[in-house]
Amino acid sequence: MDREFLKSMGVSLDLALEAREIVRGETGQEVPGVRVDKETYDHASVTTVYIEDESAQAIMGKPVGKYITIEAPVIRENDPDAHRQVAEVLAEQLKxxxxxxxxxxxxxxxxxxxxxxxxxxxxxxxxxxxxxxxLFNYAPQSLQGGMRPVSAIAPGVLGITGIETAEIVQGVTGRVKPELIIAIDSLAARSVDRIATTIQLADTGINPGSGIGNKRAGINQETMGVKVIAIGVPTVASAALIAQDAIEKYLKNTNAQAGVTNEAIKSVLEPFGGNLTVTPKEIDTLIEDTAHIIAGGISMALHPEVNPDDYAYYLH
Structure with a gap:
């Protein structure tokens, strides 16, 4: 898989870790201007990719910044204790x-x-x-120590509201005046293995809808006036990349000559404009479990002295 194929299919890479893997696969060496740290936990591995200059930004196709990737296949399993540990890892990295x-x-x-x-x-x-x-504004007596004033909004999408998401967030930001915005979004993965197993944190903000080929105004420090941390989880993968992987594995296993071109893949996907994405049939459960993990991690990071067992008391 090379960058030319991705470009020809109109596929962008949401995960900095995948962008780095592709570039390293082409060159066989680390990307100049990119630094990587790794940590290992019981149920997760953490890779931090630092894109340090504009030359690395051009190669990686990602803005200069810090990208933390938590890989935790246990998210797909029905294991509440393991999910809580992944949430704790997320909280630690977010802080x-x-x-x-x-x-x-x-x-x-x-x-x-x-x-x-x-x-x-x-x-x-x-x-x-x-x-x-x-609660800070109207019921301070209900609060306990170690809590921050946190507000939340789900602004919807352009097709529902008729308003750019960034415009809604800008309006709320102007009224609420936060010192930090944490934005959560679904991402598109290059590999199906990363669907609902990988969490990316980035200090560069986010472009809503960019993973499925849309061009939207960004939600970042430049547009919002405050720091924005983006948290994303792949929930779909490109059908074009899945097809390419299948072809490459078939050719490798059979020692056959390449007889299927990129144009053939494009022709199959033409009814969908080449941008068909796929998601697992169990996506309902995966979204529910992942949402609880991320909400738990955010709450642990922002309210460090509150026992997670007490969250239910404050939820709505």
């Missing part, structure tokens, strides 16, 4: 990305379409996130 006092005001933004399950991760996270700003 490394901001340095704010306890009184800092945080806005959580759940991006995506709540009517389309693979795109509903952001709204589902908002449903389960521990929001407290209203």
């Amino acid at each position: 490394k990305m901001f340095d704010l006092p306890m009184e800092a005001n945080i806005l959580v933004v759940g991006l995506g379409n709540w009517n389309a399950t693979p795109d509903a991760l952001g709204p589902r996270v908002v449903d389960n996130c521990l929001v407290t700003r209203h």
Whole structure:
């Protein structure tokens, strides 16, 4: 798989880790201007990719910044204890990305379409996130120590609201005046193995809908005026890349000559404009479990002294 094929199919890579893997596969060496750190936990591995200069940005196709990838196949399993441990890893990594006092005001933004399950991760996270700003304003006696004022919004998508998502978030930001925005969105993966097993955190913000070929205004520090941390999970994969992988494996296993071209793949996908994406049949359960993990990780990071067992008391 090379960058030329991705470009020809109009596929962009949401995960910095996958972009690095493809470039390294082509060159056989580390990308100049890219630095990588790795950590290992019981149920997850963490890879941090630092894109440090504009030359690396051009090669990787990702903005200069810090990208933390948590790989945890256990997310797909029915194991609540393991899911809680993954949430704890997420909280630990998230806390490394901001340095704010306890009184800092945080806005959580759940991006995506709540009517389309693979795109509903952001709204589902908002449903389960521990929001407290209203309590600080109207019921301070209900609060305990170690809590921050947190508000949350699921602004929907352009096709539902008729309003650019970034415009809605800008409007809310202007009124709420947060010191930090945490935006959650569904991503597209290059590999089906990463669907609902991988969580990416980035300090570069996010472009809603970019993973399925859309061009939308970004939600980042430049457009919002405050720091934006993006959290994303792949929920779909490109059919073109799946087809290419299948062809490559078939040719390798049979020692056959390449007889299927990129044009053939394009012709098969032509009814969908070449942008067909696929998602697992169990996506409903995967979204629900992943949303709980991410909401738990965010709540642990923002309210460090609150026992997760007490979250239910504050939820809605």
